Amino acid sequence: MTEGAALETEPEVAEALFGSRIDLARQYTTSLARRGEELGLIGPLEVPRLWTRHIVNCALVAPLLRPGVVGDIGSGAGLPGLVLAIARPDVDFVLIEPMERRAEWLRAESNRLGLENVTVDRSRSQDAPYAEGLTQLTARAVTALSKLIPATDHLLAPGGEMVFMKGARIDEEIEAASKAIRKARLRNVESIVLGEGITPEITRVFRARVD
Ligand SMILES: C[S@@+](CC[C@H](N)C(=O)[O-])C[C@H]1O[C@@H](n2cnc3c(N)ncnc32)[C@H](O)[C@@H]1O
Secondary structure (H helix, E strand, O other), rough: HHHHHOOOOOOOHHHHHHHHHHHHHHHHHHHHHHHOOOOOOOOHHHHHHHHHHHHHHHHHHHHOOOOOEEEEEEOOOOHHHHHHHHEEEEOEEEEEEHHHHHHHHHHHHHHHHOOOOOEOOOOOHOOOOOOOEEEEEEEEEOOOOOHHHHHHHEEEEEEEEEEEEEOOOHHHHHHHHHHHHHOOEEEEEOOOOOOOOOOOOOEEEEEEEOO
């Protein structure tokens, strides 16, 4: 058994989320558990709860993605970008991360895992031009919606979607971002809860569409 598998607390949930890609998810988890703290990617308290709080929590977003190119803003350790790229080999991912050491980790990990659907762009979202536009954007723990929306809306193609993971105060954040939401002309704004009754670490998502 790998260290990643040893950290798994809900094997049946993991298999439902990752299917035949479960071994890749285990390899990534093992690697993050071994090297994440030393590389400053995760705090020491996160290792024992890596699987539930981070891997499963991110993988719950996978069913919301559609074929196309997803930009993951501020991927850091690869959360949610690498987890989603493992769960959804039918979707292409651009991991947009400005910090050199983190971008290096993301490149090395995606190569090691053989993820052909991942490219890494070492830049800030504000400086990352995608002429054809991205289909969807994901982000987790980057910044408040009131700042994240104006820093990312230019990256989306018409009809593209923001799918941002948020904490328990999501509704307050949406309220505080009302001006940014109007300015970016976001439509179908909603807050979604994923994983209820499946895992203790539910995931909250802000989803909205651009015209
Ligand atoms: C707190 S970490 C979260 C990392 C990861 N998403 C997670 O959930 O563990 C925030 C990350 O956002 C990145 N970041 C900050 N500002 C950014 C920007 N303007 N564009 C893209 N990434 C940014 C940081 O370099 C950092 O890796």
